Amino acid sequence: MSTDTPGEHGPPEQATPIGEGEAEDLLRCICFKTGPPRIVGVELEWLLHDRDRPHVPVAHHRLEAAAKAVGALPLNAALTFEPGGQLELSSRPADSLMACINDTAADLVAVRDTLGRLGLAPAGFGVDPWHPPRRLLHQPRYDAMEIAFDRSGPAGRAMMCTTASVQVCLDAGEEEPGPLGYGRRWQLSHLLGAVLVAAFANSPFRLGKPAPWRSARQSLWADLDPLRTLAPAWQLPPRDTWAAHVLDTPVLCIRADEGPWAVPEGLTFRDWIRRGEPRRPVRADLDYHITTLFPPVRPRGHLELRMIDAQPGDDGWLVPLAVTTALFDDPEAAETVYRTVKPLAETAGPLAAPRNPLWAGAARDGLADPELRAAAAICFDLALEALPRRGATETVLDAVAGFRDRYVARGRCPADDLRDLLTTDRHLGSVHPKGTLS
Numbered sequence: 199m200s201t202d203t204p205g206e207h208g209p210p211e212q213a214t215p216i217g218e219g220e221a222e223d224l225l226r227c228i229c230f231k232t233g234p235p236r237i238v239g240v241e242l243e244w245l246l247h248d249r250d251r252p253h254v255p256v257a258h259h260r261l262e263a264a265a266k267a268v269g270a271l272p273l274n275a276a277l278t279f280e281p282g283g284q285l286e287l288s289s290r291p292a293d294s295l296m297a298c299i300n301d302t303a304a305d306l307v308a309v310r311d312t313l314g315r316l317g318l319a320p321a322g323f324g325v326d327p328w329h330p331p332r333r334l335l336h337q338p339r340y341d342a343m344e345i346a347f348d349r350s351g352p353a354g355r356a357m358m359c360t361t362a363s364v365q366v367c368l369d370a371g372e373e374e375p376g377p378l379g380y381g382r383r384w385q386l387s388h389l390l391g392a393v394l395v396a397a398f399a400n401s402p403f404r405l406g407k408p409a410p411w412r413s414a415r416q417s418l419w420a421d422l423d424p425l426r427t428l429a430p431a432w433q434l435p436p437r438d439t440w441a442a443h444v445l446d447t448p449v450l451c452i453r454a455d456e457g458p459w460a461v462p463e464g465l466t467f468r469d470w471i472r473r474g475e476p477r478r479p480v481r482a483d484l485d486y487h488i489t490t491l492f493p494p495v496r497p498r499g500h501l502e503l504r505m506i507d508a509q510p511g512d513d514g515w516l517v518p519l520a521v522t523t524a525l526f527d528d529p530e531a532a533e534t535v536y537r538t539v540k541p542l543a544e545t546a547g548p549l550a551a552p553r554n555p556l557w558a559g560a561a562r563d564g565l566a567d568p569e570l571r572a573a574a575a576i577c578f579d580l581a582l583e584a585l586p587r588r589g590a591t592e593t594v595l596d597a598v599a600g601f602r603d604r605y606v607a608r609g610r611c612p613a614d615d616l617r618d619l620l621t622t623d624r625h626l627g628s629v630h631p632k633g634t635l636s
Contacts, residue, residue: 215478218445218471224484225441229497230380232373235527237500238298239367240519241288242306243280243508244320245360246313252321253328253406256283260316261334267312274301281335281343282359285309285320291367295523295588299516306512322514324362324401324415324507327616331359338459342451343490345461346423353421356404361415362508364398364515366522368501377532381436386532387495388432388551389539390525391505393577395552396560396570397605398518400507400612412613415507416561419492420552426450429493429551433543440497445471450490452476453483494551505552510612517601520594521581528584538576545569564611571609578602 216224246261248254261283268285269277275287287305292298306320313319333340333355340358347354371380399412411417419427430443445468452460452470460476467487470479488498496502506518525535546556565571578598585595605611 213480213482215474216471216481216484218468221445221467221471221484222441224481225444226437228499229440229444229488230370230384230437231499232370232380235369235371235378235383236293237291237367237369238293238295238519238523238527239289239291239500240298240302240515241286241363241365241367241502242302242515243362243364244285244287245323245326245362245508246283246285246318247321249314249317249319252319255329255332256318258334260318264313264316264318267316268309271305271308271312273305273308275305279335280358281333281340282326282331283334284359284362295520295527295585295590296594299519299594303513303516310512322362322400322508322510324399324413325356325404325409325418326360327401327403328406329360330405331355333359338453339451342459342461346450349463350423351421353418354423357415357418357422360404361401361418363415363504364506364508364518366503366506366519368503368523368526370497370499370501377529377536378527382532382536383501383526384436384495384497385432386526386536386539387501387503388429389542389546389556390522390535390577391494391503391551392542392546392556392560393539393570393573394503394518394522395505395507395557396564396567397574397578397611398506398509399561399564400509400616402613402617408617411561412564412566412611412617413507413561416505416552416557419494420558420561423492426490427492427494428553429495431550436497443493444484444488444491447487447491449487453486494557507612510615513597514612516594517597520585520590520598521578524581524584524588524590525577528587530587531580531584535577535580538580539573542569542573564613565606565609568609571606574606575602578606 246256248256265279275289278286280286289298289302343358371383372378395413395416401414402409402412404414425447430439446466449462449465449467449470494505496504503522509515525531542556546554551557559567560570565574582598
């Protein structure tokens with residue numbers, strides 16, 4: 199429902215500098231906007247592959263032509279392209295799950311048709327199975343990201359250029375405690391999030407070779423930066439802990455109207471306020487800094503759940519959207535699922551997601567992990583009970599039930615289908631661009 203790239207240039211010179219106390223107050227107010235859960239959104243990232251030869255890199259001029267053609271479509275969603283040429287559709291905030299699904303599905307029909315005429319197809323993989331990172335967008339934001347992420351190793355470039363996801367966006371929740379309270383939903387997101395990683399893991403290959411992960415995408419996020427991708431201490435009051443986390447995370451870049459952006463090392467936003475160099479930060483800098491933080495769950499007024507791999511098939515994306523929305527927004531399901539996943543906190547331990555044992559196990563083992571498999575089975579059954587109460591159609595129910603029967607009930611995830619292909623075919627070129635087997 200939102201873009202990660204607001205404001206490519208520096209703030210106006212006449213803007214009033216922001217103080218530390220003001221920044222803390224703003225963060226407490228703007229990141230958890232409370233009220234009865236109602237709004238639903240989804241952000242879909244897709245790798246773009248040659249329709250007939252997905253293992254052959256797509257020439258830059260073909261991707262540019264695709265961007266121009268798709269950009270001319272009258273879509274409901276906002277359209278952007280990621281550094282490696284991935285296409286992203288960010289839905290408008292919808293008043294219901296079905297409104298979100300219907301608008302997004304209509305957009306995808308138009309996008310696929312347009313790409314198909316150019317010999318391209320959107321591919322449903324969490325990580326590109328074949329191609330190395332290749333940055334096609336050269337903008338100040340991405341130049342700065344590359345410099346900052348390179349300090350920690352190669353994972354940053356791989357994340358920027360070869361990964362794709364399904365991001366579910368939901369209201370923060372009610373002010374009052376209870377199953378729909380924002381505090382409960384914040385806790386739930388960091389425990390249920392590991393179950394979602396495991397159930398929808400779909401990136402077991404990189405560079406044409408098997409990875410030691412079912413979700414190599416999640417492993418890249420865990421490796422790319424010491425602090426930027428970590429969750430704050432979710433056991434503490436959300437507003438206070440998030441405000442401290444934002445201010446105490448290093449600034450990725452300092453925007454400028456001309457020339458390359460500065461990429462300081464180890465300068466937290468709190469330090470920047472206190473030092474006032476190389477210039478004093480303003481409110482726009484704080485807003486932009488938030489967009490450079492990539493925890494598994496990011497509060498932006500609403501909650502962005504960022505941990506789900508892109509899914510195979512034309513409608514694979516709607517299953518995580520439907521399941522997650524039902525489990526969070528249906529009061530009965532939310533209460534039961536919280537009791538179901540609460541014991542997972544013991545497995546998680548004191549370390550922050552995604553670097554704790556719970557999340558690492560989810561990315562590595564998927565639903566082969568018996569604890570995650572048991573939790574996922576309950577979660578999918580709860581979602582199927584709740585979805586009719588959320589207005590879901592038979593088509594959506596069939597898709598969720600089909601995923602449960604094909605994967606969850608068997609302790610499998612989409613990554614296992616791709617691993618089976620390697621065992622039987624030994625040739626990744628047999629994978630269809632949509633992320634299914636040809």
